[in-house]
Amino acid sequence: MAKSRVVASLDIGSSKIRTVVGTLDEESPMPNVIGVGLAPSTGLRKGAVIDVEETINSISASLEDAERMAGEPINNVFLGIGGNHIESMNSKGVIAVAQAEDEISEDDVDRVLEAAQAVTIPSNRRILRIIPKTFTVDEQKGIKYPVGMTGIRLEVEAHIITGLVPTIKNIEKCVLQAGVDINDIIPNNLAAAEAVLSKRQKELGVVVIDIGCGGTSVSVFEDGTVLHTAIIPVGGENVTNDVAIGLRTSIDTAEKIKIEYGSCMPDEVGERETIDLSLMSKIDTHTVSKKQMCQIVEARYQEIFMLVKDELAKIHRDGMLPAGVILTGGATKIAGATDLARETLNLPVQIGFPQNYDGVVDKIDDPSYATAIGLLIWGSKFDGKPYGSKSMNLKKSVGSMKKWFKGLVP
Ligand SMILES: Nc1ncnc2c1ncn2[C@@H]1O[C@H](COP(=O)(O)OP(=O)(O)OP(=O)(O)O)[C@@H](O)[C@H]1O
Numbered sequence: 001m002a003k004s005r006v007v008a009s010l011d012i013g014s015s016k017i018r019t020v021v022g023t024l025d026e027e028s029p030m031p032n033v034i035g036v037g038l039a040p041s042t043g044l045r046k047g048a049v050i051d052v053e054e055t056i057n058s059i060s061a062s063l064e065d066a067e068r069m070a071g072e073p074i075n076n077v078f079l080g081i082g083g084n085h086i087e088s089m090n091s092k093g094v095i096a097v098a099q100a101e102d103e104i105s106e107d108d109v110d111r112v113l114e115a116a117q118a119v120t121i122p123s124n125r126r127i128l129r130i131i132p133k134t135f136t137v138d139e140q141k142g143i144k145y146p147v148g149m150t151g152i153r154l155e156v157e158a159h160i161i162t163g164l165v166p167t168i169k170n171i172e173k174c175v176l177q178a179g180v181d182i183n184d185i186i187p188n189n190l191a192a193a194e195a196v197l198s199k200r201q202k203e204l205g206v207v208v209i210d211i212g213c214g215g216t217s218v219s220v221f222e223d224g225t226v227l228h229t230a231i232i233p234v235g236g237e238n239v240t241n242d243v244a245i246g247l248r249t250s251i252d253t254a255e256k257i258k259i260e261y262g263s264c265m266p267d268e269v270g271e272r273e274t275i276d277l278s279l280m281s282k283i284d285t286h287t288v289s290k291k292q293m294c295q296i297v298e299a300r301y302q303e304i305f306m307l308v309k310d311e312l313a314k315i316h317r318d319g320m321l322p323a324g325v326i327l328t329g330g331a332t333k334i335a336g337a338t339d340l341a342r343e344t345l346n347l348p349v350q351i352g353f354p355q356n357y358d359g360v361v362d363k364i365d366d367p368s369y370a371t372a373i374g375l376l377i378w379g380s381k382f383d384g385k386p387y388g389s390k391s392m393n394l395k396k397s398v399g400s401m402k403k404w405f406k407g408l409v410p
């Protein structure tokens, strides 16, 4: 019988901490999900720790929840990092191939990726990922994976994702204190894409928009690899805050009515429809207009999609991605989000339900689990040797990226 090992992922969001546990069989390419854990995230804001103890407690609660369901202890996790401190840039690297008459080797690819990292990055930032976009061997451009080809000069165009060192360190510290080691750190926006995109969508051109609590992440794929990533610092909590301010309610009540009655289509709500707040709150006892609430909601979602449109315009892909838009993250569950995104972005839009895993856990058939499942899928492509977060260096980031990149190549 094939040997199976346990893998786990941890998505530390600003509103929820999600853990997913799966088993990996040597013969199956997909993880088999056996447990899920969910806990409210009370110690973070916009992806950064603001209360260490609360964060540790939330992580522990999420891990324990997943362990109970899986019946397996979790010793290490693939950790997702998101938030407004994440930035990305493009870079180029060029090297002379080591043995010109011979084939380009994996070592050459490593060297050229390292050369692409020789860019000025502020000392308080750390490279989380370097993603090869395309290689050029001598004069031949557009090569996806050059190993095995013959050439003298190897060039790479790469996408680099960085995060703030103190922010990452604080998250690492909380995870380690919660009692698990870290296998690898993966930017959340890349992880979500792993769970919701097919190879064909990545080839054709597609954008994944993850609207979470603290922000929105945008990841554009084309020709099978990453073309652009960006973080927009506006998310579901901004919608809730707008509702609270606009209708003079508490934040808790605003969150409840947004989730229960919110919609991005105020035109479909009658002028006279009202919500009696006393039915759901002891503090707020007045009655508010449902249409007005939905107008507030629509305005903020419209702003988010306009900001995504600006990101697409920066890379000349506004309205130009054949496989369209895939929406993930909890805030995309609001009624009318797909319609508003379609109108604003002028592209086909779908909700991204996680795929590419086995197992029957109903809870995760939900766009807010895309990141956690994507992290697990990423983990399933990793070689299984936990290397500890404390010493994670660039070389390792290149190594596991290379493995992921090879997974993309047909
Ligand atoms: N049914 C729903 N309708 C509208 N909004 C929703 C719904 N369910 C969840 N949300 C919103 O989604 C947001 C949480 O999404 P998600 O769980 O993806 O965030 P997170 O991963 O914790 O945060 P982040 O990714 O920003 O760190 C909250 O702002 C919440 O109000």
Ligand SMILES: [Mg+2]
Residues within 6 Å of the ligand: 013, 014, 082, 188, 212, 213, 329, 371
């Ligand atoms: Mg999230």
